[in-house]
Amino acid sequence: MDNVTLRSYRRSDAGAVSRLFREIYGDHYVQPHVYLPLMINQNHGEGRWHSLLAHSDNKLLGHASLCRNSGSHTAELALSVVHPSGRGQNIATQLGVRLLIHAQALGCHGVTIKQVTQHLYTQRMAERLGFCSTGLLLDYVPSPFGEPLPESIVVGFTAIDGYRRPLPALQWPDSCGDFMERLCRIYGTQDKQPPWVGAPMHVEHCSGRYDVTLKKLDGNLLKQLRQLPLQWMVSIRLRLASGFASATESLAAMGFIFTGIAPNERCAGWLALFHRGYHARTLELHCPHIQRLHDRAQQHITPCVAEMPPMD
Template identity: 40%
Template sequence: MSPAKPASVSIRDFAADDAASVSALFRAVYGDRYVYPDVYLPSMIHHNNEQQLWQSSVACVDGAIVGHAVLWRHPDTPDCAELALNVVHPSARGLGIATILGRHLCQLAGKQGLRCVTIKQVSSHGQSQRLAQTLGFHTVGLLLDYVASPFASTGRESIVLGCLPLQASPLPSLPWPPACRDWIAPMERHFGTRAAVPAAPGPAIVVASHEQRIEVSLNQPSKEQLSEVAHMPSGRLTYVKLALDGRAPAAMEELHRAGFAYAGVVPRFGRGWYGLMQRGYAEQELELHCPVSRALHQGSLKAELA
């Protein structure tokens, strides 16, 4: 008896009549627990692609959709996209589909002239961290307790942030505190540095609430704003983004004294970067696959003890 012929995987762009199959794929893998509710609504999958908020690609075996991923375009960073919603049916695992989809979409982002692609990796899911490393992403941040776990009915997941530069994206050369060197030094080697310049203008402060977390963006942080953020409810899970320019290290040290932990960096519009800080998370053990994420985690534990 001859061995079974390996399955042939094809990759193509999303079509309007794929929406129901993509939604069924998420339900088959995650049940009712996936964090983004749009995937359970075929009309929203279609709408997000039609409005170019998502740019989906699908993987097919024998004509059936067995994999999906998107470039997710966020309005606040129009020169970047997020590689997200990467899912593979259990029957098709072992064929390299997640990697094939990821490479296809990252190449597409490069052809579109985007500055970089980002990715959120679930810390308890070693496969997602290995996928990011295979695709060439560099760890830039660690957001603790970011979302409800899609793998269990209770508990929260921490997220490793990755960034794949498609164009030069140097970090500003700043006098980071010694406690940051273990994680900022590898980033400076990967992305390079340039002289710090004033951050591109933007709203002075933006506050949003998502599920259990509060997100604060400070584009021109004043002493008054920093004091207000420092005095926000300390028990609430809070992430702060500060535009990285010459004023940022002192501002971040002020928040650090108020119990915020350094959480890395993330791309900002105008080819800039934000510094990330966080407070209100639970102390936890994490399975982390790179020295940058482990250094950020160690720093967060020290902040909790301070």
């Protein structure tokens, strides 16, 4: 990088950081805190954000953060933005490399990344940084680029040196066997399940989507899920554990498609991702394994969902 300096965030940077996000994304960035310099400083002061900045000749060219909830050993590499005048200098990659080193100093066991699918830049950067793409979040957030359809997100994960995050040793359904066996080769497996942390069920409404996180899926819960309105867009995150194969079959019968896995940020386990109610679309993704998940999801979209109008 030519005449570019990387340094840690300072409280006096809040205004410049907010202006940088607004200059690049206008009013469309999905994290509203970046539009409020006081919130930027509050997140840093409370230890939720740990940011690095890229400067050249006193001009702010780039920003990226490690974002971590209190008590979690998993951080997210996020809030990455580079000014157009700084592109082509690998600034985002260099910020990511430094932050992954910092994640170890913070005591993190692993780092996630959410890769946008409107373009391939963040997906390629994630691969260069050593992230493995593990799942796909369909219609996850309003488009940060002002597009009419919501943005789908590719989930990536990398373990910090000295820590492992093995998957449960299970028999995988034929529908996702190749995908899961590849991840088992990357992360390893174990018979013992890490303990679940938090309530056994959590539901919230976000960006027009209903997010359901579940410790387990039984007959009574399946009956209640079956009664949810068909026009709802619903995303399920189910603990990846014994019973996964039968759960996948039961959810598929209700129109839910499996789209990979994501780390459970509350503990050392994994969550299986299922979606129903997403929009029909075509995407070109960098990871061929995630591409196959997406294409399969599009093949199984129900006619009533395919005809739904885009969200406002």
